[in-house]
Every structure is written in structure tokens, then in C-alpha cells.
Amino acid sequence: METRDLFSLNFSSQDCPSRRALDLITDKWTPLVISILATGPCRYMNIKRQIGGITQKMLTQTLRKMEDEGLATRTVYPTSPPTVEYALTPLGKTLVEPIQSLLDWARTYGLQMNSIRPLVEEYPQ
């Protein structure tokens, strides 16, 4: 595998766009929210129910940030009680695949981490 091209990211400058982008997507809740919105638009409470342990403050904050960064849209339907639906923007959708890769990894190898030493034979390459 050729991994040299990784270095075209300039890790030396903390404020470069790539590092800022990385900060956002390595957020605690953003990847989970994106993976949920990946299946289609979703209401606030529906998202919250699917992510155990998140508070409404954190969910709202995460969604606002995603909105600000242009990753998600927020649509309010003037019903009573209010209905608010969130959806990924085209930019947000470009993140689905990288995030899915991470979640796939977590599902596959997550159990083997943390003091459970890897068995060399189990890994590809």
C-alpha cells in the first residue's frame, strides 16, 4: 500500500483546514449522529433515542455545530407540538462513507482492544 500521500496533509499547522475538519469529525457525538442521519432525515427525539447517554444539551449543540459547518439542515414544521427534522447536506453525505469505515472497524475490532492482547494470526496482510 502506498501511504506516502497521507503527508500531503500538513500536520505542522494546527489551524489548517484539514485539522479543523478533523476536529469536527473526531467529535464525541458527531459520528454517531451522522451515521443515524445517513439512513435519511430524522426527528430530534428519534435521534436522541438511538444514542444512549447523550443529553439534549449535547445533541442540540452537536446538531447546531453540524448546521453551522454545513453538514446538516434543520427543518421546522409549524405543527403543535413542534416537529423538527434534521437531514444531511450534500457535504454531510460525503462524510457517511469515512464514518461508516470507522464504525465498521469499531464493530469488528472493538472487542479486541483494551488489555485484551491481539492474536497476530487474526489480522489480514
Next chain:
Amino acid sequence: METRDLFSLNFSSQDCPSRRALDLITDKWTPLVISILATGPCRYMNIKRQIGGITQKMLTQTLRKMEDEGLATRTVYPTSPPTVEYALTPLGKTLVEPIQSLLDWARTYGLQMNSIRPLVEEYPQ
């Protein structure tokens, strides 16, 4: 694209292995360190030089955690001054591709985030 399978990750339990794994790889520095070690074993100062803004405390802490989780190895050569080389374990190497996907995304779309609104026409699908 079929994204339904994302939900086989149980987001409802905060302490599930997948969420723990996700916490690790969504760490601030871990992805950068992994991408550097992806090209081969590397010495402490060499890593530090390539990641602008990281303190030795944070680099050491990150490397220790990666060691504890079985993602990296630490080899001390009894020279003077000391030489310490870090390398990815087989488990750590399985993370290279997912992380590269994220870094590729950051490089491609990072500039378009944050108040720079996306132009719909620019995105695939």
C-alpha cells in the same frame, strides 16, 4: 447505498465495546499518530516534529494509550542518548485504512466547511 447495517452497532449502550473503540479513534491526536506510523516505525521526536502543536505530554499520553489498547508497540534501544521507536501492531494496522479515509475527507472537503456554504453542484451522487 445500503446503510441499514450501521445499526448493528448498538448506540444505546454507552459502554459497549464499539463505543469504547470509537472513543479511542475519535481522540484528538490518535488519528494523526496512526497516520504517521502507517508509513513505518518512527522515533518519538520524529513523530512530534510532524504533528504541529502537540506537547510531549500529549504525545506520550497518546502513545501510552495506544500501547495499552494494543495498537502500537514501544521499543527502547539502549543507546545514549536513548532511542525509542514506535510501530503499529497488526491490530493498529487495521485502523490505517479507516483513518486514511477520514484524512482524505478532511483534505478534500475541509476547506468547504465552517460558514463557507457548500455548492450543491460540487458533490457526487
Next chain:
DNA sequence: CAGAATCCTACCTGATACTG
């Protein structure tokens, strides 16, 4: 060179209460 140890602060996060 590769760290350990210490101090200190910002902010991330949770808990709780209130609202249109």
C-alpha cells in the same frame, strides 16, 4: 533524546429546571 512530574485553566459535559 525521551520522557516524568507538577501546576493550572478552559471547556466539555452532565444535571436540573423551565418554555412555546
Next chain:
DNA sequence: CAGTATCAGGTAGGATTCTG
């Protein structure tokens, strides 16, 4: 339902100093 507002704490992370 989908928030906002406020308070309080814990810790991630930075700066500095010292060492084999």
C-alpha cells in the same frame, strides 16, 4: 416535542521544570 438557561464538576490539555 424540541428545545433554552443556568450551575457545577471533572478532566483534557497546555506550560513549565527537571532528569537519566
